[in-house]
Amino acid sequence: MRHWIKQRMKLTSIALISYLGLYLLGCQQTHIKFTDSASTTLPQFNNIQAAPAVNAMHFELKHNVAQQTYVDGSKLFVFPNPQSGLDKLTLVAYSKLPFENMDVLLAAFEQKRRLISAKQSLSCVDSIRFRPSLHSIAISISCYQLPTEAATLLSDFWQADSFNEIDISNVKRQLKLAKHINAFSGAEIDTVWAKTILGDAHSYNQALNDNELADNLTLASLNAVKDKILSQSSWAVLSNEALLTDEKSLANILLSDTAALSVTVKAVTDNSDDVQKNQPDIAPGNEQKNLYVIDAPGSVQTQIRVGYPLARKSSTTSSNQAQVMLDNSAGVQDCQLLASWLGRSFSGRLYYDLREVRGLTYGIYGRCYDNPLSRTIKFYGNTQLQHSGAFIDGVLKHLTLATESPVSQAELKAIKTYNSSKLLLRQDNPMALEVDTIRQLTSGYSPAYQQIFADKIAQLNADELQAIANNVFSRTPYIVIRGDLDKIRQDLQQKLPSWQIIEVSAND
DSSP, rough: OOOHHHHHHHHHHHHHHHHHHHHHHHHOOOOOOOOOOOOOOOOOOOTTTOOOOOOOOOOOOOOOOOOEEOOTTEEEEEOOTTTTTOEEEEEEEEEESEEETTHHHHHHHHHHHHHHHHHHOOOOOOOOGEOOOSSSEEEEEESSSSOOOOHHHHHHTTTTTTTSOHHHHHHHHHHHHHHHHHHHTTTHHHHHHHHHHHHSSSHHHHOOOHHHHHHEEEHHHHHHHHHHHHOOOOOEEEEEGGGGGGTHHHHHHHHHHHHHHHTOOOOOOOHHHHHHHOOOOOOOOOOOEEEEEEEOOOSSEEEEEEEEEOOOOOOOOOSSSSHHHHHHHHHOOOOOOOHHHSSTTTHHHHHHHIIIIIISSSSSEEEEETTTTTTEEEEEEEEEGGGGGHHHHHHHHHHHHHSSSSOOHHHHHHHHHHHHHHHHHTTTTTHHHHHHHHHHHHHOTTTTHHHHHHHHHHHHOHHHHHHHHHHHHOOOOOEEEEEEEEHHHHHHHHHHHOOOEEEETTTT
């Protein structure tokens, strides 16, 4: 009897194991039902019944940021006192040339800030912030009634001995940690996108992520990075009115410090026009229809980037510089209009159709990226694996539709309202005013840029918007995606039969 029971239990165990094996195998081979393509659906802008009448918004430039230029070329910008009552002082190093290894310098600045915070008793020290870009780095400090020492704290970051006491090994660890975080967060798609849309040899793609420098960083090599950036920097100080009490104001102390910094290194020759001309020649359209895919096995979603490189002029002589700046201003305004038309949230065409109607994504957005050496427009979002082909197909259909028929008057009004509202909000945001001022320094745009854009928005009609769309969207866009290629390849080939799948990686 006991033997029979053991045999029965053994057979039952074998059957259970076999069942579980077949069940798990079935789970692994579950067939993915891919979403079908669909025609485009446009947002409706019907009047809301019983809603109050609202007058059309009109932008008028009201914040006049005072500017003063000194003999040495440094600049002082004076902002209205913020409603918060906080004083704020900002030191900006900027250049027409890209700053190389800004990621390394920023990691060292962070270590320096922690060291200062540990040694200083000033409560304001914790408010020190860095705002970097490839053409500028702003260091700011803010608190109630800034003490005189605040100016020295900002300029100390650039002094010859500024990194003598920081832990270089910790800087190296932070750089390696950032690299690993980017690898696991999927940020690699933006690296591949930049190489695709600008070219691998573009100055921006050569300016960051120097692994050899990061792995072998020393105090000498770190100082060399800082000195090179110093050698190409011009200086600006941003201050609120309350700090300009007399000649010994914090702003003037900081300007005096920057003048001393400039003589510590040999200034580089301004060859920014040559740098602009020597950038890779990327075709404005992806006529070969290459679909670039970063294979991410096991990924449960697909990240998608779709967009275009746009022309940006460079001045070759002082006589045509003003016209070039006007042309560039008009170009970036067109770019922003297109990005908001298709890529704004809720009522943007892509968001409305692909999220609100079809449920293919949590969000898809458009953005214009305007820099001194490049301009691009990008539409970006994530979707589940089964929606990959339908999502991309939907974006492409909307790009084509924008070139084929003008917008309705109701949709045009919504686009105008959105962009005018952004200008009004930026004007009342102290941080945005600071960002726009730094942008003037690096890109050369007029202080009246916002007003010029507002006037263009007010006069825009449907035919003009369609003409702007034709100028860009009539070309084949560049597409970079990141997802599980084994699972989505067939769907991509079925939905996009004329496109060639090219496998790429951030390390190519």
